[in-house]
Amino acid sequence: MLYVIAILFPAVCGTAAALVPAREERSRHIRYGAVMILSDLLALLASRSGRLVTLVRFTDKAGIAFMADGLGRVFLYAVLILFTAVLFYAFVYMETEERPVLFYAFFFLSLAALIGVCFAANMVTVYFCFEMATLMSMPMVLVEMTKEAVAAAQKYLFYSVAGALLGLLGTFFACFYASGDAMFVSGGSLDQAAAAGHEGVILLTVFLAVIGFGTKAGMYPMHGWLPAAHPIAPAPASSLLSGIIAKAGVIAVIRLVYYTVGADFVRGTWVQTAWCCLAMLTVLMGSTMAFREKIFKKRLAYSTISQISYCLLSLSVLTPAGLRGGLLQVMAHFAAKGCLFLCAGAFIHVLGIKDVRKLRGVGRKMPVTLWCLMFAALSLVGIPPMGGFLSKWNIAMALIEGNGGVWSILPVAVLLVSALLTAGYLFPIVVDGFFPGEGGDVLPPGNTEPGPLMTVPMIALCVCALAVGLFGQSFLVSLGL
Secondary structure: OHHHHHHHHHHHHHHHHHHOOOOOHHHHHHHHHHHHHHHHHHHHHHHOOOOOEEEEEEEOOEEEEEOOOHHHHHHHHHHHHHHHHHHHHHHHHHHHOOOHHHHHHHHHHHHHHHHHHHHEOEHHHHHHHHHHHHHHHHHHHOOOOOHHHHHHHHHHHHHHHHHHHHHHHHHHHHHHOEOOOOEOOOOOOEOHHHHOOOHHHHHHHHHHHHHHHHHHOOOOOOOOHHHHHOOOOOHHHHHHHHHOHHHHHHHHHHHHHHHHHOHHHHOOOHHHHHHHHHHHHHHHHHHHHHHHOOEHHHHHHHHHHHHHHHHHHHHOOOOHHHHHHHHHHHHHHHHHHHHHHHHHHHHHHHHOOOEHHHOOOHHHOOHHHHHHHHHHHHHHHOOOOOHHHHHHHHHHHHHHHHOOOHHHHHHHHHHHHHHHHHHHHHHHHHHHHHOOOOOOOOOOOOOOOOOHHHHHHHHHHHHHHHHHHHHHHHHHHHOOO
């Protein structure tokens, strides 16, 4: 029952902390902080269990079941770190928002759903928690309740529901042809005898499910919700959506392909080729659109489309090395992109600036924030020793080893072009911020950092990005991945 407690505690207690009246906002913040820390401890305690717990069984191959394994722990640690950092950052940022209670209530409900995704032991549980993560995170987009916010939230919901339906189709077939009780097994649980003669149908539904779950990750052609939702949502919500909620689609793809159907079943088929092509297209498209975009948060949204597709591209290799590369990218990206959105929020909160062209000379007013932006950008581009370098190196090695001919050269070339574009849309902000040139500083002098509750979470995420680069490989080995 520890899994259930770890999931229900933030949902119940976090919602209660938000809805119960308080004399002053400070006491409400103390409640949120206490709930967050206790949620972290309960989730970490549950992750040490390793036992399989079946909560509800609908049929022999369908039920709600939980179990902690190495893959789930990777995502769980990312979830807990980013949610904790964003919560304390939001204490200051959300002071200027009209509906902070709405944000905090759904913040904790989203946390509960993602913990459920991490602990899921079969595809039915993944799908249920995946859908709950969508429904619970959507209200954070429309906190402002403006016409634009409502439209962005609707777009997010429509895309996510459409993608989830495709994912459900793949879940149906994967469970139907699975052996035993359809629980996750490394290498897959597909019943080869039952699947014989039905390979074409299974492959088609797997491909549709990859696109469906990839919707959450911004995979082309289901990427349209990301650039619509991020500029409208408050910066803490954008950080969560991009940093970790979008990666619920990545873990769903891994669980379906690597732990249910089996990578061997898909390797060498048209599904692998189409998957690789869509991922490469998404990487290039996202980077190109980000390079052209001038609104900072929208630029970061397009960047997310590109960077998460690095994970999907690595996973399409369908080898253990490809899986490791994708997981390292998940770890590196959550820290770097989570930090970048918090930096963008700091510029909005303190200066009211959303356009990158107006950030010239910002290093003189907000040096700590700009330093954090620089280190996060170094990781996102892939400069050693930051985490982005380690993940991209492993992805490139997996692509070269796992593919042959043009399929080992073309994806690596795409990664290099995308890295150059990433440098092109992030490094000029840093250079112009620190060195605006004579007469180029358009901001008045004076240090106006947003304070430790906002700067410390950004610094902590930069440290995480560095830690991934230094220890990410050994961390995965310690988890048996």
